[in-house]
Amino acid sequence: xxxxxxxxxLVSRLPDGQPLTRIADIIRSRAAASDSVAxxxxxxxxxxxxxxxxSSRIAQRLVAxxxxxxxxxxxxxxxxxxxxxxxxxxxxxxxxxxAVNIGLAxxxxxxxxxxxxxxVVFVGPxxxxxxxAVRASTATPLVVSTAVDALLEWVGDAPAVDPRADGDGDxxxxxxxxxxxxxxxxxxxxxxxxxxxALAAVQNLLELDDASVAMAPIPFFHISGLGLALVATLVGAxxxxxxxxxxxxxxxxxxxxxxxxxxxxxxxIQRLLELPEAAPGSLPRxxxxxxxxxxxxxxxxxxxxxxxxxxxxxxxxxxxxSGGVTILDHSDHKRxxxxxxxxxxxxxxxxxxxxxxxxxxxxRDADPDQPGEIWINGAHRMAGYWRNPAATExxxxxxxxxxxxxxxxxxxxxxxxxxxLKDMIISGGENVYPAEVxxxxxxHPEIVECAVVGTPDARWGESxxxxxxxxxxxxxxxxxxxxxxxxRLAHFKAPTQVRFVEALPRNASGKVLKxxxxxxxxxxxxx
Numbered sequence: 001x002x003x004x005x006x007x008x009x010l011v012s013r014l015p016d017g018q019p020l021t022r023i024a025d026i027i028r029s030r031a032a033a034s035d036s037v038a039x040x041x042x043x044x045x046x047x048x049x050x051x052x053x054x055s056s057r058i059a060q061r062l063v064a065x066x067x068x069x070x071x072x073x074x075x076x077x078x079x080x081x082x083x084x085x086x087x088x089x090x091x092x093x094x095x096x097x098x099a100v101n102i103g104l105a106x107x108x109x110x111x112x113x114x115x116x117x118x119x120v121v122f123v124g125p126x127x128x129x130x131x132x133a134v135r136a137s138t139a140t141p142l143v144v145s146t147a148v149d150a151l152l153e154w155v156g157d158a159p160a161v162d163p164r165a166d167g168d169g170d171x172x173x174x175x176x177x178x179x180x181x182x183x184x185x186x187x188x189x190x191x192x193x194x195x196x197x198a199l200a201a202v203q204n205l206l207e208l209d210d211a212s213v214a215m216a217p218i219p220f221f222h223i224s225g226l227g228l229a230l231v232a233t234l235v236g237a238x239x240x241x242x243x244x245x246x247x248x249x250x251x252x253x254x255x256x257x258x259x260x261x262x263x264x265x266x267x268x269i270q271r272l273l274e275l276p277e278a279a280p281g282s283l284p285r286x287x288x289x290x291x292x293x294x295x296x297x298x299x300x301x302x303x304x305x306x307x308x309x310x311x312x313x314x315x316x317x318x319x320x321x322s323g324g325v326t327i328l329d330h331s332d333h334k335r336x337x338x339x340x341x342x343x344x345x346x347x348x349x350x351x352x353x354x355x356x357x358x359x360x361x362x363x364r365d366a367d368p369d370q371p372g373e374i375w376i377n378g379a380h381r382m383a384g385y386w387r388n389p390a391a392t393e394x395x396x397x398x399x400x401x402x403x404x405x406x407x408x409x410x411x412x413x414x415x416x417x418x419x420x421l422k423d424m425i426i427s428g429g430e431n432v433y434p435a436e437v438x439x440x441x442x443x444h445p446e447i448v449e450c451a452v453v454g455t456p457d458a459r460w461g462e463s464x465x466x467x468x469x470x471x472x473x474x475x476x477x478x479x480x481x482x483x484x485x486x487x488r489l490a491h492f493k494a495p496t497q498v499r500f501v502e503a504l505p506r507n508a509s510g511k512v513l514k515x516x517x518x519x520x521x522x523x524x525x526x527x
Contacts, residue, residue, distance in 0.1 A: 009379040010352045012200030012234065020196040021169030024091035026233050027052045028162065036210065038232070039081045039239045040257070046081035048233065051088065053160040058089030060158040062120060065142060069094030069165055072116045072175065074141070076100045076109065076134065077124025079220050079241045082146040084229060086122045091173060094165035098175040098187070099221035106133035112177055113137035115187060115387065122146050169193040175386050176223055176319050179511050187386030188319045197379040198322035199231045201350050205327055206261060206288055206313065210236030213285070214261040217243060223319045228263070247271040251278055258285040266296045269304050278307055286310045298340040301333060316346030316415060320382045320401060325353045326415050345414040353378040356400065357409050360421070366408070371418045371433070374407045375400040406433060423514055425454035425462045430492045432464055437495065440488050441466060444481070446474035451504055451512045455497065466495035467517050469503060
């Protein structure tokens, strides 16, 4: 077994040159260095010093309200300057900031507030419908609105003086809740050192600086969205909180706001390129496109490079790893034009990260190109799960973080994600990875989306069930799809049952709830 000693961390430095260890130092140091725009919304611009001053006033008011170091302060809000002020204010007060997914159902929000047990919960002006869910919690927190007037009224005459009640970088600074696709969400505890490591990787790889303008479409309650917001403050970049609703609006925003770094998904890239105005030279300031959620095809990449004339990047990571731990960088994408298999990978491990692929049967490292569980070592690893020692113990092995994801490493060290370990089907002693079956099914012209899960089978133990959404005019039958699948997959991988439904059940993060599919609560298409 490889040594458990973690690789040397990257160093993330504050504007004053000191190494970053605490989240509150990000806004302290940046505000002292400049008063440029931190965040721009369609209605207003907010500077770093304004966020710094408001966060100090919030911190003072939190302390006066009885918040002590280690207490939780939660925020149920969409992206806004006030969200960042609450985050930094909680940090200055020594509290643990807890961001709650605003897309959750009321009962789910109540459960998270119960679990986090915060002293104060800030609720956004557009999330007032969730206030009753917060108040229903047994935690009985103080509830404060982040609507600007209400927030200023609450802080009152609290001085803009930083209480500096935060501890060192080893203490938990953030709790972000996992998506809960296999049960209740778990609170992922991240320290200042965890976030410093994550931000160093982003800062170094994306060439972000104080001349950058980064679009922020990802909610701050996701690790990738929050990481982008924190690194923007760290380097002095402007964060753009715009939500274009059409490709044309997106193109206009990219051009008029002089965006340098944009986060999009491949389908949006495709629709953007279909616009007549999306011609070479139309977005001269765009330097990086960061994409995810799906691989990019060689044809689309070629067209995007020719039209957008920028660099492309994607990565792999999870909340428990403080965000991305691999990178498929611009040079990899250039290779991918002629070596398209690379575009299906998540890139190679960052310099500060060790990756292992562990065979689940032997417990030893898998051979190159053989699948196994992805294990991570390095300063990115979470501190553990909030108030859940059993889950924490299960998540670590000899100091390595077990991701629960199945992947493979090729001879060059490129990581290819195969599936979630908990989703793997064992049929007749053979491992079946649903994601592989789903990729094949999605090539059928009458299938819009699908999910594959394992169902009990008296003969094989488990067998694959395909839950399928078809096009409105499709006349596809179960027998036809099974026969079609067997022409393209090994028979043990092909579905033995097909269920046609109107839509797949998803959680607030957009992930398919496979546990729900196994219990069959979805309406069939013929019902």
